[in-house]
Amino acid sequence: MDSLRGQFLVAMPDMGDERFRETVIYLVGHGEEGAMGLVINQxxxxxxxxxxxEELELGNKDELIRLPDRVKNRQVLRGGPVQRGRGFVLHSSDYFRVGNSYEVTDDIFLTATLDVLKAMAFNEAPSEALFALGYCGWSPGQLETExxxxxxxxVPFSxxxxxxxxxxxxxxxxxxxxGITRASLSASAGHG
Incomplete structure (x- = not known):
């Protein structure tokens, strides 16, 4: 199977694992060693x-109070059930740190270090970003079986x-x- 890195997985209605009910997952890695992704809709x-x-002490109280509402109110995603205390940022290519940022595609990167959180809060970079706690992981062959x-x-990248x-x-x-809706989605849809 070709790598699905950089594409989305959408849970079918009869997904047996309740944690993944109606999820959309962006795959940051997929290969012989398994797969990794982040839920982007919970x-x-x-x-x-x-x-x-505040918890990571990445700014004093006064700095945090003065942050713009769009920063203060940024939602935190439930990225998945693995390492739920670890943060991951999916972001645009205008932020990159050698050794810290992982290239998913030419213009989408994953960074899991404190410097990206500081940049998001105080430097308005990267211009596009999602912050998630935890991730989804599949052992070799597991995703293909699912x-x-x-x-x-x-679903192709968008x-x-x-x-x-x-x-x-x-x-x-x-x-x-x-080209489908929840109503037209059947648990018996197939992959050829």
């Missing part, structure tokens, strides 16, 4: 970006889906990119 309801900055078992649909749309609209929008 938030941690009781947590905001400034909570993270795909063959109709657990997921694959910048709007990743960064532009409101989080609550991403599942329906991902289905729409395939």
């Amino acid at each position: 938030t941690l309801e009781d947590m905001r970006f400034t909570d993270i900055l 795909l063959q078992g109709n657990g997921w649909l694959t 910048r709007e889906l990743l960064f532009g749309l409101p989080i609550e609209n991403r599942y329906d929008a991902a289905l729409g990119r395939l």
Whole structure:
């Protein structure tokens, strides 16, 4: 199977694992060693970006209070069930740190260090970014088995889906990119 890195997975209605019900996952890695992705359409309801900055002491109280609302109120995503205390930032290519930023595609990067959080808060870079706690991981061959078992649909990359749309609209929008809706989606859809 060709690598699905840089594409989306959309959970089928009969997904057996409740943690992945109606999820859209952006795959940051997929190969012989397994796969890794971040859920991009589920938030941690009781947590905001400034909570993270405060907890990690990435700014004093006065600095954090003066942050613009768009920074203070940035949503924190539930990236997945693995290492839920670890943060990951998916972002545009206008932010890159050698040794820290992982190139997913030519214009999408993943960084999991404190410097990217500081940049997001105080330097307005990267221009597009999602912050998630935790990730989704698959052992070698596991994702392929789930795909063959109709657990997921694959959706080609869309910048709007990743960064532009409101989080609550991403599942329906991902289905729409395939020309289907929740109503038309059947648990018996197949992969050839």
